[in-house]
Amino acid sequence: MALPVSADAAPDAPARAVTAGHFVRLKLRVMGNSFRGQGRRIAMFIGGVLLGLWFAVSGFFLFAAPGLAGDGQYAVLVAAAGGGLLVLAWLLLPLVFFGVDETLDPARFALLPLSRRTLVTGLFAAALISVPALAVLVASFGLVLTAGALGGWTAGLVAVVGVVGGVLLCVATSRAVTSAFATMLRSRRVRDLAAVLLAVTAALLGPLQVFGLAALREADWDRLAGVATVLGWTPLGAPWTAGIDVAQGRVWAAPVKLLITVASLGVLLAWWSRSLESAMVGAVSAGKAPVQRGATGGAVSQLFPRIAGWARRDRFGTLVAREARYWWRDARRRANLITIAVVGIFVPVMVNLGGSGFASTAGEGFTTGTGGSSPVLVTISMLFVGVLAAVTLANQFGFDGSAYAANVVAGVPGRVELRARMTAFSLYVLPMLAIVAVVLSVLLGRPEWIGLTAGSLAATYGAGLAVNSFVSVLGAYSLPETSNPFAMNSGAGMAKGLLTILSMVISAVVAVPMVVAAALLGDAWLWLALPVGIAYGLGTALLGAYLAGDVLDRRQPELLATVTPRR
Amino acid sequence: MTVEHSALALRGLAKRFDGTIAVAGVDLDVPAGSFYGLLGPNGAGKTTTLSMAVGLLRPDAGSAWVLGHDVWQDPLTAKRLLGVMPDGVRLFDRLTGAELLAYNGLLRGMDPAVVDQRAAELLDVLALGDAGRTLVVDYSAGMKKKIGLACALLHGPRLLVLDEPFEAVDPVSAALIRDILTRYAAGGGTVVFSSHVMEVVERLCSHVAILAGGTIKRFGTLDEVRGERSLEQVFVEVVGGRTATGEELSWLSQ
Structure with missing residues (x-):
């Protein structure tokens, strides 16, 4: 039967309006269902809850300390600095380490007749239902206690409003920023711009550190209090300090600060809502790519990128070539490479140069004209960079997802597989690490330390590769098949965080001999570090691939099952 | 028929996911040179069975042989002889x-x-x-x-295992794929594929097996299985379908 198409065929108004509550219930239901029969996920989740609880309680007492002490002098300092750090953490950590929980993938709502406002408030409400958000909420109630103790119940009440606004601000920041970056990284045109922006964002780590070190150096609490007062008028600190202001008699400041909070929240949500739309449409179709012609040569020579052109045309070389292409073409992997590049440069520079400032001002201790840094300090900062670079491979099979089936069907030996993956990743990372080593030695004014920095990097990076071979085979988890490179499955953010920390700690332990040698061997080590470091790194990496390859051979189908997203 | 002579032999393959049984003991012999269609409704366990047959999913019980080589004991030899197109991967x-x-x-x-x-x-x-x-x-x-x-x-490969090769394929491409597969089989290769499109299976296959509820319900040459009737009638009878009476969903016609 043909339906008459006429003007009055407009659909009836829905019987009931969709509210944020629906989204929250949906998220809880999806989370609950994803735990069904998944013992490991439940364990991860409980681990996450405990960690969150620990954070919440310790944060609570830090924030409550001025109130419990009955001393209002540093209340603003604690509120502004602590709260500001929280917002910054929510801004940076999802980008660099944890990703965002995308239990409710916005793309799934593309076909539903929902207004953008409904969708954004709904997804926002759902995003609030997470362990980190609740932990931050509990922790920041310490500020309520402080405000209440110092200024009575009105101040406490204002603090409640401010603190809730602050938590909302944290969550909105993480959503808006990751979503915006995801959109940019997806688009073929502004991809490189996004890379630069991400770099700049991560570079915020640097000034932060300088600020922290300056604080330690000056130990001038009055001046810090001044900085905190200023910080309190920015979106970073406004929500957290409103209650304290009332307690200290600046009643007029509270409404202004709450207004700042609400305004920033509005801007962030509007920003998020814009990139959300492109995420919804983008996941359905990333747009028709222009048909590019001009393929030259046979299929084999097309597969091998220039960076892997040296490789033999055998199994190992083929895997290297494909992985090398993937590190460049896959947005998720490229985001990781960018992170390594940025953090790799900034952290050691800040630690060592910041350390020098610290030491020279202190005017005593270990400064003997070496610019404040020491071989041990340099080695330790290199250890961090090397380990951080290698930890990117902790879920290397998760990047592939179900596509890994091709390798299982072809029966690739585990050792070849792991060695090839290490090699392809190193094609990009080793040049970066070399640059880090050179730049750091030059900036320190100690060019003769190049051997030390490069050797430490090589050793720790190799140790990290070895450890992460095991982690990637035994602790793999699936990543959602969305186009958002920061998206995580529910509960997987926790898994990722724990695995990252675990693998970094073990890698660092494996690389400790380098630090010990730097401490004990003195000047001779400056010359020995490079050859020994390279040999140590290469040796551990190959040993790791050899041993973990055996494990991989035994559990290829199981690995495939764990990295295949459930649908 | 023994496992040595079949292109693909399955014995008691079984798999259970989170307490639900996906495949409950499948035995199947695919003669070399045959064009074998594995039929079944959605959720019958076709993909699970084929995944276990080619070494992508470890079975809880049972074994699979490709041209006499055990897929799970001697995977490298078996996989060399095997070409696979998984579905949903x-x-x-x-x-x-x-x-x-x-x-x-x-x-x-x-x-x-x-x-x-x-x-x-x-x-x-x-x-x-x-x-x-x-x-x-x-x-x-x-x-x-x-x-x-x-x-x-x-x-x-000597044996080609294809999971839903005609799903989401337009008629022109489907005809092309059919041609290539027919030529491959004519050249001595063996094809096993899963489908729920009767028309394709009737046109191409020399043998069929009907899988439902995790077990093989019927198997044999195409003529043995369908007898005097059409394959679709046999399939619906074996699987146990339900037809709409017209009473329910009355709101669909406005």
Whole structure:
């Protein structure tokens, strides 16, 4: 039967309006269902809850300390600095380490007749239902206690409003920023711009550190209090300090600060809502790519990128070539490479140069004209960079997802597989690490330390590769098949965080001999570090691939099952 | 018939997911040179069975042999003889069609010159040459099926296992895939594929098996299974379908 198409065929108004509550219930239901029969996920989740609880309680007492002490002098300092750090953490950590929980993938709502406002408030409400958000909420109630103790119940009440606004601000920041970056990284045109922006964002780590070190150096609490007062008028600190202001008699400041909070929240949500739309449409179709012609040569020579052109045309070389292409073409992997590049440069520079400032001002201790840094300090900062670079491979099979089936069907030996993956990743990372080593030695004014920095990097990076071979085979988890490179499955953010920390700690332990040698061997080590470091790194990496390859051979189908997203 | 003489032999394959039984003991013999259709409704366990048969999913019980080689005891030999196109599995889709073929060929230890030649031929025959440098992720669904088939064929396997090769494929591409498979079988290869499209199965297959509820309900040559009736009638009877009476869903006609 043909339906008459006429003007009055407009659909009836829905019987009931969709509210944020629906989204929250949906998220809880999806989370609950994803735990069904998944013992490991439940364990991860409980681990996450405990960690969150620990954070919440310790944060609570830090924030409550001025109130419990009955001393209002540093209340603003604690509120502004602590709260500001929280917002910054929510801004940076999802980008660099944890990703965002995308239990409710916005793309799934593309076909539903929902207004953008409904969708954004709904997804926002759902995003609030997470362990980190609740932990931050509990922790920041310490500020309520402080405000209440110092200024009575009105101040406490204002603090409640401010603190809730602050938590909302944290969550909105993480959503808006990751979503915006995801959109940019997806688009073929502004991809490189996004890379630069991400770099700049991560570079915020640097000034932060300088600020922290300056604080330690000056130990001038009055001046810090001044900085905190200023910080309190920015979106970073406004929500957290409103209650304290009332307690200290600046009643007029509270409404202004709450207004700042609400305004920033509005801007962030509007920003998020814009990139959300492109995420919804983008996941359905990333747009028709222009048909590019001009393929030259046979299929084999097309597969091998220039960076892997040296490789033999055998199994190992083929895997290297494909992985090398993937590190460049896959947005998720490229985001990781960018992170390594940025953090790799900034952290050691800040630690060592910041350390020098610290030491020279202190005017005593270990400064003997070496610019404040020491071989041990340099080695330790290199250890961090090397380990951080290698930890990117902790879920290397998760990047592939179900596509890994091709390798299982072809029966690739585990050792070849792991060695090839290490090699392809190193094609990009080793040049970066070399640059880090050179730049750091030059900036320190100690060019003769190049051997030390490069050797430490090589050793720790190799140790990290070895450890992460095991982690990637035994602790793999699936990543959602969305186009958002920061998206995580529910509960997987926790898994990722724990695995990252675990693998970094073990890698660092494996690389400790380098630090010990730097401490004990003195000047001779400056010359020995490079050859020994390279040999140590290469040796551990190959040993790791050899041993973990055996494990991989035994559990290829199981690995495939764990990295295949459930649908 | 023994496991040595079959192109694919399954014995008591079983798999259980989170307490639900997906496959409850499948026995199957696929004679060499046959064109075998594995029929079943959605959720019958076709994909699970085929995944266990080719070494992608470890069975809880039972075993699988490819041309006499145990898939789970001697995987390397078995996998050399086997070409697989899984369903619902991504390809390495950030590669172009040609790159993907080169990857799969070299991964199986083929000579680069042979890979180049066969890849060019396959791309040409499957009408994928026009795609040029387009990444597989930007291919249409039908093109993805075709490049998947090309990957499975590239190393000249003796047994081809295809999961839903005609799903989401337009008639032109489907005819092309049918032609290629028919030629492959005529040349002495064995094809096993799953489907729920009766018309394709009746047209192509020499043998069929009907899988429902995790077990094989009927199997044999096409004529043995369908007898005097159409394959669809047999299928619906075996599976146990339900027809709408017209009373329910009355609101559909306004």
